[in-house]
Amino acid sequence: xxxxxxxxxDFYPEExxxxxxxxxxxxxxxxxxxxxxxxxxxxxxxxLYTDKSGEEIVExxxxxxxxxxxxxxxxxxxTPTVARMVVAKGQELQKPIKWMSTRPFWRYEQVQxxxxxxxxxxxxxxxxxxxxxxxxxxxxxxxDALTALGLEGSDFEFRVSHRDILGGLLxxxxxxxxxxxxxxxxxxxxxxxxxxxxxxLHEAGLAYDQAExxxxxxxxxxxxxxxxxxGTDEVATAVTNLQNVLDAADDFxxxxxxxxxxxxxxxxxxxxxxxxxxxxxxxxxxxxxxxxGRYDDLIESYGGQPTPAVGVAPGHATLSLLLQRAxxxxxxxxxxxxxxxSVGDTRATAARVARDLRDRGxxxxxxxxxxxFGAQMSYxxxxxxxxxxxxxxxxxxxxxxxxxxxxxxxxxxxPVDDFPGDRERxxxxxxx
Numbered sequence: 421x422x423x424x425x426x427x428x429x430d431f432y433p434e435e436x437x438x439x440x441x442x443x444x445x446x447x448x449x450x451x452x453x454x455x456x457x458x459x460x461x462x463x464x465x466x467x468l469y470t471d472k473s474g475e476e477i478v479e480x481x482x483x484x485x486x487x488x489x490x491x492x493x494x495x496x497x498x499t500p501t502v503a504r505m506v507v508a509k510g511q512e513l514q515k516p517i518k519w520m521s522t523r524p525f526w527r528y529e530q531v532q533x534x535x536x537x538x539x540x541x542x543x544x545x546x547x548x549x550x551x552x553x554x555x556x557x558x559x560x561x562x563x564d565a566l567t568a569l570g571l572e573g574s575d576f577e578f579r580v581s582h583r584d585i586l587g588g589l590l591x592x593x594x595x596x597x598x599x600x601x602x603x604x605x606x607x608x609x610x611x612x613x614x615x616x617x618x619x620x621l622h623e624a625g626l627a628y629d630q631a632e633x634x635x636x637x638x639x640x641x642x643x644x645x646x647x648x649x650x651g652t653d654e655v656a657t658a659v660t661n662l663q664n665v666l667d668a669a670d671d672f673x674x675x676x677x678x679x680x681x682x683x684x685x686x687x688x689x690x691x692x693x694x695x696x697x698x699x700x701x702x703x704x705x706x707x708x709x710x711x712x713g714r715y716d717d718l719i720e721s722y723g724g725q726p727t728p729a730v731g732v733a734p735g736h737a738t739l740s741l742l743l744q745r746a747x748x749x750x751x752x753x754x755x756x757x758x759x760x761x762s763v764g765d766t767r768a769t770a771a772r773v774a775r776d777l778r779d780r781g782x783x784x785x786x787x788x789x790x791x792x793f794g795a796q797m798s799y800x801x802x803x804x805x806x807x808x809x810x811x812x813x814x815x816x817x818x819x820x821x822x823x824x825x826x827x828x829x830x831x832x833x834x835p836v837d838d839f840p841g842d843r844e845r846x847x848x849x850x851x852x
Contacts, residue, residue: 425537426531426537427531427536427537427538428536428537428538429536429538433754434752434753434754435752437750437752437753437754437755438749438750438751438752439540439736439740441750442569442736442739442740442743442750443522443540443542443736445565445568445569446522446542446565446734447520447522447542448568449561449564449565449568450520450542450544450561450565451520452564453518453557453560453561454518455518455519455520455544455561456518456519456520457519457520457521458502458505458519458520458521459521459523460495460498460501460502460505460521460523461495461501462494462495462524463486463492463493463494463495464492464493464495464500464501464504465490465491465492465493466478466481466483466491466492466493467491468493468500468501468504469481469493469496469500472500472689472690472718472721473688473689478493479528480496480527480528480529481493481494481496481526481527481528482494482496482526482527482528482537494525494526495525495526496525496526496527497525497541497688497733498521498523498525498541498543498733499543499545499688499690499715499718499731499733500718500722502519502521502543502545502547503715503718503719503722503724503729504722506547506719506724506727506729507719507722507723507724510724510725511725513547513548515547515548515549515727516546516547516548516549516554517545517546517547517548518545518546518547519543519544519545519547520542520543520544520545521542521543522540522541522542522543523540523541524538524539524540525538525539525540525541526538526539527539533705533706533707533741534705534707534709534735534737534738534741535707535737535738536737539735539736539737540735540736540737541710541733541734541735541736542733542734542736543731543732543733544558544561544562544731544732544733545729545730545731545732546558546729546730546731547719547727547728547729548727548728548729549728549730550716550728552661552664552665552667552668553668553672554728554730555665555668555669555693555694555714555730556665556668556669556671556672556674557672558712558730558731558732559578559580559665559669559672559674559677559678559696559732560669560672560673560674561732562578562698562710562712562732562734563578563673563674563677564674565734566698569743569748570743570746570748571742571743571746571748572746573676573677574701575700575701575702575742575745575746576677576698576699576700576701576709576742577677577678577679577698577699577701578674578677578678578679578696578697578698579679579680579681579683579684579696579697579698579699580662580665580666580678580679580680580681580684580694580695580696581662581680581681581682581683581684581685581686581694581695581696582658582659582661582662582682582693582694582695583603583685583686583691583692583693583694583695583713583714584654584655584657584658584661584692584693585646585655585658585659585662585682586599586602586603586606586638586682586685587599587603587654588650588652588654588655588658589634589637589638589646589649589650589655590602590603590626590634591652591654592649592650592651592652592655593626593630593634595625595626595627595630596625597624597625597626598624598625599624600689601620601623601624601625602620602621602624602625602626602634603685604620604685604687605617605620605621605624606638606683606685607685607686607687608620608687609635609683610683614635617631617635618631618632618635621634621635637649637682638682638683639682639683640682643659643662643663643680644659646659647659658693661693661694662680662694665694666678666680678696684696684697684711686711686713690715690717690718690721691713691714691715692713692714692715692716692717693713693714693716693730694713694714694730695711695712695713695714696711696712696713696732697709697710697711698710698711698734700741700742700745702745704741704745705738705741705742705745707738708738709734709735709738709739709741709742710732710733710734710735710738710739711732711733712730712731712732712733713730713731713732714728714729714730715729715730715731716728716729753804754802754803754804755783755804756783756784756785756800756803756804756805756806757777757782757783757784757805757806757807757845758774758777758782758783758784758785758805758806758807758808758809759784759785759786759796759799759800759803759805759807759808759809760773760774760777760784760785760786760808760809760811761786761787761793761796761797761800761808761809761810761811762786762787762796762811762812763793763810763811763812763813764812764813765813766811766812766813766816769811769816769821769836770786770811771786773809773811773821773836773839773840774786776840777809777840780840780844780845782845785799785800785803785805787799800826801826804826805826806825806826806827806847807823807824807825807826807846807847807848808823808824808826809821809822809823809824809839810822810823810824810831811836815833815836816836818833819835819836819837820833820834820835820836821833821834821836821839822834823839823846823847823848823850823851824848825847825848825849828848830848830852831848832848832851832852833851834846834850834851
């Protein structure tokens with residue numbers, strides 16, 4: 421007996437049906453906004469990640485040397501890959517570029533609620549627009565996808581922040597502070613106690629009284645207080661940009677889902693402007709459901725032309741927790757439109773009926789194991805067949821097939837030469 425690897429999961433058909441239903445909604449909503457699907461590789465050069473995040477990132481990767489002596493990693497996220505793809509095509513791509521993709525990723529990290537070593541995300545990105553409308557469209561897409569999945573506005577919130585506000589405030593202090601380390605501390609602030617948080621800010625270069633002052637600034641309800649404190653164009657511009665994004669979100673119909681939360685920082689170093697995270701308003705999902713934001717410098721840092729970018733990546737594991745908590749997780753059940761039951765020497769006719777039904781786009785099963793009538797009926801019930809079409813020797817002698825509605829148990833006959841005929845979805849009611 422072989423055990424499944426820690427952090428990896430098996431999905432049996434019933435659960436996979438629910439997962440597919442969720443992925444279909446995420447993708448279809450993206451298509452409604454004009455996002456086009458792309459495909460991306462499972463392996464990338466390790467340099468794609470270490471050049472931007474440092475060698476320490478390797479500890480979090482499934483990294484190895486391949487048979488060609490190349491140092492590669494299984495992709496832990498999509499953003500560096502799509503940045504590489506944008507750079508590769510350069511000026512050939514029409515701007516703005518709007519891409520989406522659903523696929524698995526891999527990270528070697530501690531397994532916990534909603535976090536696995538193999539995980540699935542739907543990535544949605546806009547390249548080539550620095551306008552607030554691009555940020556607002558990403559927020560609107562995320563909100564529309566969640567509500568299309570059955571969530572109410574009271575089930576989730578988007579905590580919106582701005583990396584340039586955080587960086588500008590930190591640089592306004594009269595001290596040599598590591599903005600990168602301090603923002604990483606902010607990203608951890610809700611997961612650790614205040615003393616540990618202040619210690620991290622101190623290690624980043626702030627005195628303890630400055631750490632407390634900085635923390636208090638992040639909780640203000642008056643954004644003008646931030647511009648007054650910093651007294652710099654950087655913070656003033658960032659505050660204006662954040663407000664413009666929120667105004668655009670209002671026009672796009674999603675402002676009510678957004679809460680300004682400067683404690684939201686997003687841990688990845690490539691984020692630049694507006695960032696946000698989606699949270700369960702009831703707090704039962706203990707971490708961010710997903711997040712996104714702006715990464716305007718990444719394409720240029722990979723050797724491309726300056727190209728602003730913004731995106732979001734709903735993670736399927738944490739999203740499933742939110743949907744389950746709200747009671748809108750799709751039913752984990754098999755769905756079959758028709759089971760064509762064959763009794764005796766009727767295979768040719770049964771196969772023709774099955775083909776005709778499949779040609780109409782229906783899910784149709786037939787017997788593949790030479791089972792008895794009773795065994796086939798039991799199987800049809802097990803796969804939740806809506807209708808059973810019984811093709812028996814005696815029925816065919818009379819030029820008929822039997823149509824059985826599985827939910828009610830009612831059945832009747834139909835002319836075999838007129839089934840399915842010109843009907844798109846023939847059922848018991850058409851012949852009773």
